[in-house]
Amino acid sequence: MARETRAGEKRVALVPELVTKLTGLGYQVAVEPGAGLPALISDEEYAAAGAVLDARAFGDADAVVSVQPLAIDRIRGLRPGAATISFLPTAEEREVVAALRYAGVTSFAMELVPRISRAQPMDALTSQALVSGYRGVVVAAEMLPRFFPLTMTAAGTVPPAQVVVLGAGVAGLQAIATARRLGAVVQAYDVRAASAEEIRSLGAEAIDLGLEPLEGASGYARVMTEDRAALQMQRLAPYVAAADALITTAAVPGRPAPLLVSRAMVEQMRPGSVVVDLAAESGGNVAGVVAGEVVRIGSAQVWGGADVPSQMPGPASRLYAQNIVSLVTLMTADGAFAPDFGDEIVAGCCVTHGGAIRAQ
Amino acid sequence: MARETRAGEKRVALVPELVTKLTGLGYQVAVEPGAGLPALISDEEYAAAGAVLDARAFGDADAVVSVQPLAIDRIRGLRPGAATISFLPTAEEREVVAALRYAGVTSFAMELVPRISRAQPMDALTSQALVSGYRGVVVAAEMLPRFFPLTMTAAGTVPPAQVVVLGAGVAGLQAIATARRLGAVVQAYDVRAASAEEIRSLGAEAIDLGLEPLEGASGYARVMTEDRAALQMQRLAPYVAAADALITTAAVPGRPAPLLVSRAMVEQMRPGSVVVDLAAESGGNVAGVVAGEVVRIGSAQVWGGADVPSQMPGPASRLYAQNIVSLVTLMTADGAFAPDFGDEIVAGCCVTHGGAIRAQ
Structure with a gap:
């Protein structure tokens, strides 16, 4: 889970009570130190839930989750083939999309999750609108x-x-x-x-x-x-x-x-x-x-x-994190992050993959 | 109705919809120009309800109603024998009480209205606590x-x-x-x-x-x-x-x-x-x-x-005004302001009368 860097963003992409959902799927969960503080969640709470607090995990991660799109200089720190899951308004964030593509990162935009009933637990626009x-x-x-x-x-x-x-x-x-x-x-x-x-x-x-x-x-x-x-x-x-x-x-x-x-x-x-x-x-x-x-x-x-x-960063983060965990669960096979692009939801919300732009 | 002069006080002692209650009892109702503005009530609304907007009425009034106790220099402008009805915490407002006594004013304190069931409609502590x-x-x-x-x-x-x-x-x-x-x-x-x-x-x-x-x-x-x-x-x-x-x-x-x-x-x-x-x-x-x-x-x-x-000056004023009107109604006989000191409520809330202090 990445630290949020945009001004005004106090939500986080993962809350301690959902860390075990991911470890239960076979993932190691790393949280950037201090990342939870804007949502009033301490490093100790993440650690107690089974996450590793590690600033260097970012560059080695298979998948990085965040609320806002990653900053461009941070995208350059991802390994090729890594995935990002976040809000990513493609029309407004053309530079970010270009950076993701150039870095060979597979990126998914929460806004693009199709509005079908199977995808409801992943619908972050809905969960955040509820808070608003x-x-x-x-x-x-x-x-x-x-x-x-x-x-x-x-x-x-x-x-x-x-x-x-x-x-x-x-x-x-x-x-x-x-x-x-x-x-x-x-x-x-x-x-x-x-x-x-x-x-x-x-x-x-x-x-x-x-x-x-x-x-x-x-x-x-x-x-x-x-x-x-x-x-x-x-x-x-x-x-x-x-x-x-x-x-x-x-x-x-x-x-x-x-x-x-x-x-x-x-x-x-x-x-x-x-x-x-x-x-x-x-x-x-x-x-x-x-x-x-x-x-x-x-x-x-x-x-x-x-x-x-x-x-209201507490409930907003909790609902968003549930959306994230639902989507990651869909993208997991045999304990590994392996998005199936044959799936309508995965394909629908994918923005960049393998050096190509999939959604504008 | 007096203009409130204490910092932070946005309530008023009378609202337009209750002016007719008093005119119906036989009173002429005068409002100091601009008095309603802190509670977002315009002079026009009082006038439309039958009140006279008149700054000079203060000195001629039989009874002056307000939320906070009148300022001492204003008490000096009342005619002897006039009455005031307002909050009046006697222990904290000894100078005001002394001025009221010295001016020969009959003053009533809303805090001192006895807590008996007949006095419930006059219980301003209750109505304001509800707002709080x-x-x-x-x-x-x-x-x-x-x-x-x-x-x-x-x-x-x-x-x-x-x-x-x-x-x-x-x-x-x-x-x-x-x-x-x-x-x-x-x-x-x-x-x-x-x-x-x-x-x-x-x-x-x-x-x-x-x-x-x-x-x-x-x-x-x-x-x-x-x-x-x-x-x-x-x-x-x-x-x-x-x-x-x-x-x-x-x-x-x-x-x-x-x-x-x-x-x-x-x-x-x-x-x-x-x-x-x-x-x-x-x-x-x-x-x-x-x-x-x-x-x-x-x-x-x-x-x-x-x-x-x-x-919340709107509802607080409306409820307080209803308390005031109920008390004034009790103090009215044959269309005139004539408090009956034999009445437990009238006697209970009277602070000064005829140059004497009745309640400390």
Whole structure:
């Protein structure tokens, strides 16, 4: 397991409780000293779980696991034929992909794991979106100067907060579930037809804008026309204006996030309102959002998410590590790392192999 | 309604939706311009509800309501025979009490409203403790780098957070209820015998330290011996050490908060743990806490509450205003402000009247 080197990354690719899963498969597990610290995991915990703490193991490893892609100077330290497994957004990381290819490394991108049911335990986009969705609501609850739940007292009743969630993928559904848990009244919108039922199953109201649903590949929404986008904004405006907290989650990996909410829409919100944009890093669903900052638009505080799963490194790492271990297990034969490129999952997520680029 | 002048106070004593309750009783309601702004309420909202926005009304008022005691220079601007209703901790505010007496003002302290069932709608300590208890959990959830609820995914299960709540008065019970809502496993402790059942009724475990219960007056805990306190700490230590989040709420108005948790106990907590001390302003339940700051003790982040209800000025003001209106209603006869000192509640909460001090 490699130490993470990118700023803001506090997750790690392996947690102590899963080390034995790998040793049980026949692997020796080496962890770079201090690698767990950003996720609050000590070297001693890894050692107690059976891992070797060894800075030099990196260059000898058959497979190196990490959250973020390895830095280019580190890729040069891998032996030819070694494998890396990490997030690896190929469109944005062309230099890294080139370095991996040049070094003769076999690399796998967690984003490219096919969305088929057999691959669900390896689906790191889903596991990390779950963390983001929860985190978004906790942040909104902390920022909102009022109660989420209906509160009854001898001195009267305080009505519950109104929460609007845009985008009902994994992060959105988790946000809905968490806001409902906390007692808020939740309305949610997604362009996909199947979403309305999922939204309702969590006790939220599915916003119906009277627009045709849009269904894309792999369960993600597809890009819409400008006319449709304008009409959608216009019809969403009253819901946004009435919300105490707006949480936007519409992001598609490797593409800019769709702009769902204009500045004017946020300006209609009441004093004290809160906007949490979980898609801020890919451009944002809300006009004017800044990733990693809280900006004021009209009377609302607008929180732009940056490295959101890293804000809960413990559970995010644990879920990611489970994804990694599931994928490594699939790639193991007779106690050795031996990815079978005839397997749809292995082939689907392979970026470089044998000096060639397999996925762009 | 007076503008609040103390630093950190964002609550107000009256909200627009309750103005009509007072006008319905026959009162003219005047609000100092801009008074609602810290609670995000505009002058226009008060005006729309039937209040007069008038800075000069202060000197002519029969009764002035506020959250914090009036500043001494403002008390001098009241007419003799006028009344004030606010929080007024007499032991700490001797100069204010002296000024009220000297000015011939009749003053009522919300803290002194007797804890009898008829007075429940006027019980501002309770309504504000409710806000603090909710807020404490939301802060803890935001600071804790892990999920509160048990989280099940295709990549495995993340266990729920362990929350320990010390003190199960109004704030503590609200904290327990909110942490349970969010899915945490909650354990709670209070020295009073009746608490165990209340704790269990909210789905939490009542910690049994094998110590005699302590019951004080008015439903508050009473001071304990040093031996008992030491034994209690010793037996609480393993619960604190195992907690992801510790929330302490043991405060008695007008007295220093009891020290329940030593530095050594916090140092036993795991990396990433969070402590929220709602009693920080009265000295704290946790050794080393600083009101209004987050300090690090061992591996834990320790949040000291300061002006906690003011962090949610909307609902805190609404509940407080309801308390105020209920008390004013009790003090109204034939459309005029005419407190009946034969009434147990009126007599109980009166601090100064006719140039004399009634309560210390």
